[in-house]
Amino acid sequence: MNSRKTTTYVVLLSVLVVGMAGGYFVSHLVGKNGENAPGKDRTVLYWVSPMNPNYRSDTPGKSPMGMDLVPVYADGQPQQESVDLRISPAVVDNLGVRTEQVSEGVLPHHIGAVGYVGYDEDTIFSIHTRADGWIEKLAVKSKGDKVAAGDLLYELFSPKLASAEQEYLTALASGSKSLVSASGDRLRALGFSDDQVHELAKTRQVTKRVARRAPHAGIVAALGATEGAYVTPDTEVLKIADLSQVWMLVEIDESRAGLVRAGQKSVARFDAFPGRTWAGVVDYVYPVLNSRTRTLKARIRFDNPGELLRPNMYGRVDILANPVARAVYVSTQALIRTGESERVVVALGNGRFDVCPVETGFESGNVTQILRGLEPGQRVVVSAQFLIDSEANVDAASLRLGAGKAGCRLEAPAAASAAHATTSSGAAS
Secondary structure, eight states: OHHHHHHHHHHHHHHHHHHHHHHHHHHHSOOSSOOSOOOTTSOEEEEEOSSOTTOEESSOOBOTTSOBOEEEETTSOBSSOOOSEEOOHHHHHHHTOEEEEOEEEEEEEEEEEEEEEEEOGGGOEEEEOSSOEEEEEESOOSTTOEEOTTOEEEEEEOHHHHHHHHHHHHHHHHTOHHHHHHHHHHHHHTTOOHHHHHHHHHHOOOOSSEEEEOSSOEEEEEEOOOTTOEEOTTOEEEEEEOOSEEEEEEEEEGGGGGGOOTTOEEEEEETTSTTOOEEEEEEEEEEEEETTTTEEEEEEEEEOGGGOSOTTOEEEEEEEEEEEEEEEEEEGGGOEEOSSOEEEEEEEETTEEEEEEOEEEEEETTEEEEEESOOTTOEEEEESHHHHHHHHTOOHHHHHTGGGSSSOOSSOOHHHHHHHHHHHHHHHO
16 A cells, blocks of 8 residues: 555655756747737737738637738737747857858959869970981980980981981072072971071081970970980970969869859969968869769969969969959858758747748858848848757758748848849859
């Protein structure tokens, strides 16, 4: 008997504790869509839809969306205000909820990309022989060697070249200007420089080895022959590239592909040179998207004083697209991103919150442009918003109808519309 009484007391005590705890929670974290109903002595003017205040009825019933209509009383206050969640201000403080204001102003438009340094292919010069022969002296020994304009690259022994030299000397001896001109042109066609032709006319001696010199300064980007090798016109003996300017090939995410254009300025940073930046210009935007990485390739040209930047060096680039003059934006951390939508938690004051769908534009630093869903001056939650969103448990239908809530805006603000139009027209141009 005593054991039964003890058990009964324990059960009653447990129920009492749970009830008190539940009451405390409800009193601090009030359920969705309002608080306790007000007194019954108030005069009802009409009934409205909780999701669309513009829908009114003289009698209670259901809204077109199947929701119970709420009464509006003579003092102008509906029985329930259409907000997603109410939280006691004390609980708001305990949760560490922080809010920021939706801002409007000039928004810099930086497009981040990564890529690798490459040769400026406009400066690459391939050197081939114009006749079969043997390289009897190779002045350049390895790939990467630096050469100055006029430096000796190699000396070639070629019977064909020796025969052309002899024909030129015979024409000089004949005194025929037409023969001299024709044989001189043949020498130039075979790769002789004007200086070499004049030297031959001066010495009147066939050279055993014809020298080839660098047309401009640079580094040896490729070396296709060795000393003593037999070469033909098909053989690429050398490739020289100038490093005073370099290209950087960067990959741009598909979502930003329409914003990049030739002529835009850019700033690059390289791990090899911390704290330093290089200014460049977008030189060319390739017309084809990479189907595997879903990125667009762009080419940026940089001056390279001191030749510090070297091919295959990794770097990060900020492409400076046109800034948006009147952009509406919020802190990026305020956004709640799911696989299907983006939304924010709007703070209405006094512990009231609405979860509102938004349409975003581009990111700039730590802020994101808002094209639709918010207006300047509203306040959005930037910390604990995931907890509030989870507690609100707003379904997809409610998000689609978010404009009926106090904190949500269906239409885009004028500033955002103008900014979006400017950005779109700029990208199209």
